[in-house]
Amino acid sequence: MRLKFWPYFFRQALININNNRIVHFISLGTMVVSILIFSIFLLMFVNINMWIEGWGHSLSMSVYLQDGIEKEDHEKIAFHIRSLQGAEIKHFISKKQAFKDLKDALGPEAGFLKILSKNPLPASFEVVFKNVGGLRSDSQKIKKELENIDGVEEVQYSEEWLKRFEGLMNMIRIVGVIVGGLLFIGILFIIINTIKLTIYSRKEEIEILKLVGATDWFVRIPFLLEGVIQGISSGILAIISLFSVYLFLSTKKMHFLGLGVLEFVFIPCDYTLSIFLISIGLGLGGSFIAVRRFFEI
Amino acid sequence: MTGPSGAGKTTLLRLIFGTEKPTGGHILIDSINLNRVRRPKLDLLRRRVGFIFQDFKLLSSKTVFENVSLALEVTGARSNFIRKKTHQTLRLVGLEEKEKAYPLSLSGGEQQRVAIARAIVKDPSILLADEPTGNLDPGLTEDIMILFRSIHMKGTTVIIATHSQNLLRNTAQRTILLKRGRIAGER
Numbered sequence: 100m101r102l103k104f105w106p107y108f109f110r111q112a113l114i115n116i117n118n119n120r121i122v123h124f125i126s127l128g129t130m131v132v133s134i135l136i137f138s139i140f141l142l143m144f145v146n147i148n149m150w151i152e153g154w155g156h157s158l159s160m161s162v163y164l165q166d167g168i169e170k171e172d173h174e175k176i177a178f179h180i181r182s183l184q185g186a187e188i189k190h191f192i193s194k195k196q197a198f199k200d201l202k203d204a205l206g207p208e209a210g211f212l213k214i215l216s217k218n219p220l221p222a223s224f225e226v227v228f229k230n231v232g233g234l235r236s237d238s239q240k241i242k243k244e245l246e247n248i249d250g251v252e253e254v255q256y257s258e259e260w261l262k263r264f265e266g267l268m269n270m271i272r273i274v275g276v277i278v279g280g281l282l283f284i285g286i287l288f289i290i291i292n293t294i295k296l297t298i299y300s301r302k303e304e305i306e307i308l309k310l311v312g313a314t315d316w317f318v319r320i321p322f323l324l325e326g327v328i329q330g331i332s333s334g335i336l337a338i339i340s341l342f343s344v345y346l347f348l349s350t351k352k353m354h355f356l357g358l359g360v361l362e363f364v365f366i367p368c369d370y371t372l373s374i375f376l377i378s379i380g381l382g383l384g385g386s387f388i389a390v391r392r393f394f395e396i
Numbered sequence: 397m398t399g400p401s402g403a404g405k406t407t408l409l410r411l412i413f414g415t416e417k418p419t420g421g422h423i424l425i426d427s428i429n430l431n432r433v434r435r436p437k438l439d440l441l442r443r444r445v446g447f448i449f450q451d452f453k454l455l456s457s458k459t460v461f462e463n464v465s466l467a468l469e470v471t472g473a474r475s476n477f478i479r480k481k482t483h484q485t486l487r488l489v490g491l492e493e494k495e496k497a498y499p500l501s502l503s504g505g506e507q508q509r510v511a512i513a514r515a516i517v518k519d520p521s522i523l524l525a526d527e528p529t530g531n532l533d534p535g536l537t538e539d540i541m542i543l544f545r546s547i548h549m550k551g552t553t554v555i556i557a558t559h560s561q562n563l564l565r566n567t568a569q570r571t572i573l574l575k576r577g578r579i580a581g582e583r
Binding site: 103104107118303304306307308309310311312313314315317394 | 413415435436439440441442443447449453454455457466467469470471472514518
């Protein structure tokens with residue numbers, strides 16, 4: 100298309116938007132709401148994924164010590180544990196403390212503990228490993244390393260819990276992709292049909308342009324520019340609305356699956372850019388598909 | 397070209413304009429066979445053919461000036477030329493005072509003259525007119541026929557489909573009578 104036509108195309112696109120502002124406003128609103136629904140889903144998906152991953156990355160283990168070892172040995176064991184990658188000792192529970200905790204836990208039933216001649220409970224370290232990744236093979240490796248330390252009697256962690264966690268992660272990812280995909284397809288149809296209706300209301304204009312000898316591209320380009328302008332506007336408005344939703348949610352104390360207060364993050368920059376580009380693509384593609392059907396004149 | 401309603405006058409004009417495809421036979425314009433012409437070439441061909449529609453086909457969202465200049469805009473003509481030529485043509489059809497008006501604020505006769513102006517502004521090789529004087533009073537009809545004659549004198553082929561016996565009586569040009577899609581008489 101010749102360069103001299105472009106000022107005409109831009110002028111025409113802006114005039115058309117102004118002349119059909121109600122239809123454009125309705126179409127823009129539909130696009131913003133549709134893209135916002137998808138973006139909120141993305142925001143929730145990113146956050147839930149992050150929470151669960153963060154949850155799984157912290158592996159907690161109880162390291163039970165042999166009876167009768169000295170206090171200096173405790174220090175040596177603690178030093179060993181700290182030298183392992185990502186390890187952090189949360190608590191040291193002495194034999195005495197362990198017995199007291201058991202007594203407190205039993206409450207009124209604790210009376211039978213009096214028949215014990217000595218404290219049978221071992222001292223232990225509660226150790227948390229950050230960024231383990233939740234893989235069972237990693238957990239077993241760590242367990243073995245801990246058991247090899249002199250003075251360590253036994254190491255315990257919940258393998259069942261890790262198994263479930265991995266299952267949960269996979270399920271959330273699959274469900275996320277399916278729901279997100281369906282939502283995206285639904286939104287695609289809504290937007291394309293909304294643009295089709297916008298263009299349908301100007302069927303006569305296309306017909307007349309064709310009758311005075313306009314080429315297909317001459318008719319199409321102003322409509323495509325309108326689609327791009329609409330895409331840019333709806334993308335920006337949807338991202339601003341999404342950020343408002345994020346600001347609102349981040350002020351709330353969020354709980355998920357019984358975990359403590361969770362940190363809420365905004366979607367990454369590349370996701371934001373993708374939403375913006377998808378909006379432009381939808382505006383452009385929708386206009387292209389919609390205007391095509393009126394060319395058989 | 398004349399004939400009763402349903403004789404095929406409008407269909408013949410549409411066939412020549414390429415908005416309808418013939419089920420048999422061929423239509424040749426400047427040796428170009430319309431049956432075989434591709435869409436981009438048909439668009440370019442239409443720039444050389446002016447069509448005055450019975451229902452005017454004016455854009456209600458555009459002014460009289462914009463409706464007429466549209467036929468030149470699509471050709472990529474320079475804006476100075478478009479402006480000058482559009483003013484000239486509107487003067488020719490007696491609408492220079494109404495160039496900023498919108499079609500819906502005009503009378504039927506005025507709308508018809510806008511349609512005529514749009515068809516002739518690009519100096520077409522062929523001018524097709526479907527009942528071009530249907531909404532005009534006798535005085536204006538005569539003016540428009542003089543206009544068509546002057547366009548014809550410059551070398552444009554003018555084909556007019558009409559019911560008006562008055563128009564036919566006052567013309568010395570070739571007249572074809574159509575009946576049921578066939579030529580039934582000629583003068």
